[in-house]
Ligand SMILES: Nc1ncnc2c1ncn2[C@@H]1O[C@H](COP(=O)(O)OP(=O)(O)OP(=O)(O)O)[C@@H](O)[C@H]1O
């Protein structure tokens with residue numbers, strides 16, 4: 001397995017070289033290409049040597065023990081923080097270099113729900129979902145309302161337009177956060193621990209919702225989680241960030257990794273399973 005990853009890295013490094021030389025034919029399956037990325041939190045380099053693709057329409061899980069750097073990686077993938085080294089390319093465009101207009105146009109292409117992602121408590125659900133539309137589009141108010149109602153219906157909150165966040169259960173709040181991340185019809189969604197704090201039933205419902213989005217809208221989803229139930233339910237592929245090696249040590253379908261991944265990845269995926 002480690003061999004397979006090394007092979008993959010070599011292929012990607014070759015592709016990155018070819019891209020720099022202008023001889024590349026980019027992988028048509030790749031929506032985002034992460035190349036030799038090193039990310040820091042404060043003064044600490046938490047992960048480096050990260051090279052992987054996010055493919056059109058896939059669900060890619062980013063997994064690993066608490067503190068391994070999942071949220072840190074996510075902040076870099078969305079362009080909020082500058083990498084120590086390496087690149088994040090969205091449809092071939094570097095997410096960390098370019099003029100402000102170019103970067104804004106790139107960032108509009110994905111939706112994000114952060115780990116601590118709260119709704120704006122002084123706004124109704126409808127206003128929360130319409131807010132990105134007001135910021136980034138010139139849609140007339142009636143159209144913003146129509147679209148916000150549609151997004152809320154997608155996450156099972158039909159009729160919730162005028163509710164205030166304080167009136168909602170935890171699960172409803174998470175779903176409303178998802179509706180807001182969907183506001184601009186992104187082709188890619190980044191979700192950091194969307195199921196945390198939910199009971200298993202509501203967490204499973206959220207997984208189902210993510211799969212539905214992918215199925216009906218073709219949205220690619222990068223899901224940060226350490227919940228095994230979610231990983232096996234939704235991931236096409238899972239990326240393991242090792243907290244000791246400070247790099248990725250596995251990338252593949254979770255069942256393959258469970259069967260013949262590196263020992264620490266198998267152990268991670270077996271948590272909670274009776275021996
Ligand atoms: N602003 C910061 N300054 C210094 N260290 C930080 C900062 N933010 C995070 N860290 C450290 O960086 C490491 C990675 O943190 P991160 O939040 O990315 O982990 P995580 O994998 O998302 O964890 P969890 O599963 O608990 O959400 C941790 O050791 C954390 O303590």
Ligand SMILES: [Mg+2]
Pocket residue numbers: 070071072115192
């Ligand atoms: Mg985190």
